[in-house]
Amino acid sequence: MSSSATTLFTTGVLMVFMAFWCVPLGRAQTYDRCQLASDLLHKYKLPANQISQWICLVRWESNFNTSAIGSLNADGSLDHGLFQISDLYWCDHAQGMDSACGITCEDLRNEDIKDDVICAKRIFRQHQHLTGNGFNAWVAWKLHCQGDTDSYTADCTTTKGSPSLANDSLGADRERKPQSSAQPENPQQQQPNWLWSPFSQPIPTGWLFFLGTKIK
DSSP: OOHHHHHHHHHHHHHHHHHHHTSOTTOOOBOOHHHHHHIIIIISOOOGGGHHHHHHHHHHHTTTBTTOBOOOOTTSOOEETTTTEETTTTEESSSSTTSTTSEEGGGGGSSOOHHHHHHHHHHHHHHHHHHSOGGGGOHHHHHHSSSOOGGGTTTOBSSTTSOBGGGGTTTTTOOOOOOOOOOOSOGGGOOOSSSOOGGGSOOOHHHHHHHHHHHO
16 A cells, blocks of 8 residues: 555544544434424425435435444545535534535534534535536435335324325425305395395386376
């Protein structure tokens, strides 16, 4: 092994070691699959028709572990957290100011996934613009989640007794408008026909003259 290759390998091992030690004890979390689906839908407002794909992606990227660190990539980078976000571009190990998402990689490995979701959405938007599908940013999605992913949320419910998330793919986007009761085309024609009054009908002008003459 050449000296440069040895140096790269040693640097990678040290980065992995330091990354593991930088995870705050007691702050990692392994998400319940359905709880994550509910949080992504309600708390973080991801589109309902994408939830099963995000759950599939997370299952194969981090297995729902918020503190997950991927194996060393060919370019020497590491992937961090629930969505396995790369430190090559999106996060850094300093103050986060030099990263595209403006966060440190350590922030991606704690139990608060708000910043993870914000960064993942940013990655999604960029790849949506570049390739037409934001999920193309994740290798695990390409390998495991391009088909029908409804099974990943089929047994999940948004709340107790509510429909499954798989069946609610359009629920968050569907506009429910109250249906007004049918109205007659001409309400004026809806006169009760069981009570007739001569004064309810228009009186010809000639009769008005005749009646006026008689009254006088």
